[in-house]
Amino acid sequence: MNNPTGFLEIDREDRHYRPVSERLKSWREFVEPLPEGTVARQAQRCMDCGVPFCHSACPVNNLIPDWNDLVTSGDWQAALDRLHATNNFPEFTGRVCPAPCEAACTLNLEDRPVTIKTIECEIADRGFREGWVTPRLASKGTGRRIAIVGSGPAGLACAQQLARLGHNATVFEKTNRIGGLLRYGIPDFKLEKSLIDRRVAQMEREGVLFRTNVDVGHDLPLDRLLDDYELVVLAVGAERPRDLDVPGRDLPGIHFAMDYLAQQNRRVAGDAEEAAAPSGTISATGKHVVVIGGGDTGSDCIGTANRQGAASVTQLEIMPQPPERENKALTWPLWPLRLRTSSSQEEGCERDFSVLTNEFFGNGQVEGLRCARARWDGGRLQEVEGSHFEIKADLVLLGMGFTGTAFPFEAAGLDTERGAIAADAVRFATSRPRVLACGDARRGQSLVVWAIREGRDCAAAVHEALAQA
Ligand SMILES: Cc1cc2nc3c(=O)[nH]c(=O)nc-3n(C[C@H](O)[C@H](O)[C@H](O)COP(=O)(O)OP(=O)(O)OC[C@H]3O[C@@H](n4cnc5c(N)ncnc54)[C@H](O)[C@@H]3O)c2cc1C
Ligand code: SF4
Structure with a gap:
């Protein structure tokens, strides 16, 4: 540790956003990177705690104190190696991860955590700028053939790990481009897609094969894949x-968030x-937009609607408004429930909490919502009597989460658990021999960083299974 008193001497400083008026005119990213020297100074704030809570709070267990130390001493390339040791795609997590590591940082007890996510992003971005991110070729091939179905962060991490172990990994993707929700869920203003393309290029040079426009289970039966490959990862x-x-759900103008965002x-x-x-075309231009659902998906709809020139954007959440500040003594180092304002919400939107939507109304097109106030009574959701009100809407976007996988699991003979493909978190084995599952397909809707973790662990399970076969 290069500066044991850094946390006392240096104030927290994080990346800034471009002004709202400017960023609303563009689909490009708007987060301004900090100058390299400032990032290195921020890394000096790491206390290298005896128990690094950040490390265990990070789903891929990034070696955060290690790379903070390396950045402090100016050895960025070694920091990149340490970062890649646990995370295949730090340029993605450095942009879109909610950073549970920062919630767990000891300095967060005083609301001044180390800017871990920013440092991670700069290590990764600098690595690409300097040409340090090159293909890591396996020393020899094994000739073992694995099919990975789905090219989101879980499938990509799994395929990359397998290729580096010398296996022949082929990724099948039903859409026309690689990336999963990184490509078609998360908007460009949060994650520019050239970042995915350069990783895909690296993976191709490492030997991963990509087959787009193949819908497994529909165009290509799972059984056919099992004839051609030793193992299949879903x-x-x-x-x-x-x-x-x-009532009124089928009125034109009401869409699932993902139809709109994609x-x-x-x-x-x-x-x-x-x-x-x-x-057909879904556009928010000139419209009064209501987004139902308060999570990431809802926020992405708000940012997209404002860029399209919506007349107004309202976001409804069924849960009560959380507290502005958590009680650290109760929550730290865990992820606290508190009111957060995303960059998209900051760009312009009315937020309302404890709202039940009872009905959509309109004449041949949605014109509004009939709502009521909600309250939780003994763990049950109740409508507050006499609290009815209406909201005008020309476009309604449903971003209330996901209930599980859309893969035709029954036809494929796969068991499910709460909507996800049933598989354990060690062998990732499903109910069908030679078929594994990982990522959101297995754990349910989660985070990019969890998908990377699952992809890595699943690759290790595949490697183990091949060794035993
Ligand atoms: C709008 C939105 C915004 C989000 N924002 C964030 C964020 O800011 N930060 C964060 O950490 N997480 C975010 N998430 C969650 C995160 O994107 C997911 O948890 C993560 O992408 C899951 O990765 P995955 O690889 O398991 O699945 P996915 O990314 O969903 O990828 C699955 C892939 O499988 C393909 N596929 C499906 N069925 C078949 C088939 N039968 N044949 C072939 N291919 C198939 C799909 O086309 C897709 O490409 C967001 C999610 C959404 C919906
Ligand atoms: S991946 Fe997420 S949790 Fe892990 S260090 Fe990066 S920002 Fe923190």
């Missing part, structure tokens, strides 16, 4: 959206948009 995500089954990402990429939303 990393097919949790794509089934939660619906809101209330369409805009396709537009930015210059691809045909109809593949994402069979119901």
Whole structure:
């Protein structure tokens, strides 16, 4: 540890965002990287605690104090190696991870955690700028053939690990581009897609084969894959959206968030948009938009609607408004429930909490919502009597989470558990021999960093299974 008193001498400083007026005119990322010297100074704030809570709070167990120390001493390339030792794609997590590591940082007891995510992002970005990120070729091939279905962060991490172990990894993806929700869920203004392309290029040079436009279970039966490959890994995500089954749901103008978001990402990429939303073009331009659901997906809808020039954006959440500040004595080092304002919410939106949507109304097109206040009574959701109100809406986006995998698991003879493909977290074995599952498909809707962790662990399980076969 280079500066044992850094945390006393140096104030926390984090990346800034470009002004709202500027960023709303663009689909590009708007987070301004800190100058390299400032990042190195921020790394000096790490106390290298005896028990690094950040390390265990990070789902991939990033070796955070180690790379903070290396950055402090100016050895960025060694820091990149330490980072890649646990995380295949730190340039993704450095942009979109909610950073549970920072919640667990000892300095967060005083609300001034080390800027871990920013340091991670700079190590990764610098690695690419300097040309340090090169293919890591296996010393020899094993000739063992593995199919990975799904090219989100779980499938990609799994395939990369397998290729580096010398196995022949082929990724099958039903859409026209690689990346899963990194590509078609998360908007470009949070994660530019060229970042995925350069990783895919690295993986291709490491020997991973990519087959796009192949819908396994529909175009290509799972049994056929099992004829051609020794093992099949299902990393097919949790794509089934939660619906809101209330009167008026079938009115035109009410869409699932993912139909809307994927369409805009396709537009930015210059691809045909109809593949994402069979119901035609969905646009927020000039419209009063209501987003139902308060999570990441909802926020992405807000940022997209504001960039499209919505007349207004309102976000409804069924849960009560959480406290502005958590009680650290009760929550630290765990992830606390507290009111957070995303960059998209900051760009302009009305937020309302404890709202039940009872009905959509309109004449041939959605015109509004009939709502009521919600309260939790003995763990049950109740409607507050006499609390009815209406909200005007020309476009409603449903971002209320996902209920599980959309893979045709029954036809494929796979057991499920709470909507996800049933598989354990050690062998990743499903109910079908030679078929494994990982990522959101196995654990349910989660985070990019968890998908990377699952992909890595599943690759280790595949390697072990091959050794025993
Ligand atoms: C809108 C949105 C925003 C999000 N924002 C964040 C964020 O900011 N930070 C964060 O950490 N997490 C975020 N998440 C969650 C995160 O994106 C997911 O947890 C993560 O992508 C899961 O990775 P995965 O590889 O398991 O699945 P996915 O990324 O869903 O990838 C699954 C892939 O499998 C493909 N596939 C499915 N079925 C088949 C089939 N039958 N044949 C072939 N291919 C198939 C799909 O097309 C897809 O490409 C967000 C999620 C959404 C929906
Ligand atoms: S991946 Fe997420 S939790 Fe882990 S160090 Fe990076 S920002 Fe923190």
